[in-house]
Amino acid sequence: xxxxxxxxxxxxxxxxxxxxxxxxxxxxxLPSPHFDLRPDPTDISLLVIHYISLPENHFGExxxxxxxxxxxxxxxxxxxxxxxxxxxxxxxxxxxxxxxxQYVNLNHRAWHAGVSYFAGREKCNDxxxxxxxxxxNHHAFTPEQYHTxxxxxxxxxxxxxxxxxxxIVGHCHIAPNRKIDPGQYFEWDKYFNALIKTK
Numbered sequence: 001x002x003x004x005x006x007x008x009x010x011x012x013x014x015x016x017x018x019x020x021x022x023x024x025x026x027x028x029x030l031p032s033p034h035f036d037l038r039p040d041p042t043d044i045s046l047l048v049i050h051y052i053s054l055p056e057n058h059f060g061e062x063x064x065x066x067x068x069x070x071x072x073x074x075x076x077x078x079x080x081x082x083x084x085x086x087x088x089x090x091x092x093x094x095x096x097x098x099x100x101x102q103y104v105n106l107n108h109r110a111w112h113a114g115v116s117y118f119a120g121r122e123k124c125n126d127x128x129x130x131x132x133x134x135x136x137n138h139h140a141f142t143p144e145q146y147h148t149x150x151x152x153x154x155x156x157x158x159x160x161x162x163x164x165x166x167x168i169v170g171h172c173h174i175a176p177n178r179k180i181d182p183g184q185y186f187e188w189d190k191y192f193n194a195l196i197k198t199k
Contacts, residue, residue, distance in 0.1 A: 017155035022107035032068045032103040034089035034111050039126050041107055045162035046128035048113055050171045051135040051181040055079050059096050059134055068103045087111060090130040098144030116174040124174050129156060137183035150194045165192060
């Protein structure tokens with residue numbers, strides 16, 4: 001039941017996630033209003049990794065939840081003025097402690113990629129899953145974040161087998177003129193090697 005799912009929280013040492021009808025277990029669930037239906041729900045074939053911090057380079061605040069839930073107060077911080085009225089979301093967030101929050105059912109289209117392009121196709125939101133890591137281009141990601149990301153990626157790839165290692169990318173790869181995330185500190189080799197070892 002969604003209500004039961006919403007009450008579940010995870011710790012950073014989870015080594016197995018399950019995806020059932022687009023919902024991830026176990027995790028914290030905060031349903032975002034910022035989503036719509038995919039043009040082809042059978043074509044989920046790309047995983048996109050992002051970073052986010054609100055305010056920039058500040059961690060552990062509630063503002064990421066507020067942004068994705070459409071309730072961010074633009075007066076709460078001077079840098080939030082430009083975010084007024086912005087409707088964005090990701091499917092998931094992994095915070096600095098490795099805690100996982102889901103905002104959008106994986107079978108639905110979250111609004112995370114923006115203007116984007118991959119392998120000859122535009123509109124990557126149509127066929128991708130977006131994971132946000134709480135972070136910035138000035139901080140390394142935590143071991144707890146990698147741990148959760150690795151095991152979550154495994155569950156996603158098992159559920160959506162069109163997502164192969166070659167189709168796991170950063171926001172920087174699908175919007176190279178606009179975005180740099182997950183940034184210089186994301187350890188791609190570490191991530192992919194761990195995916196292989198933990199299969």
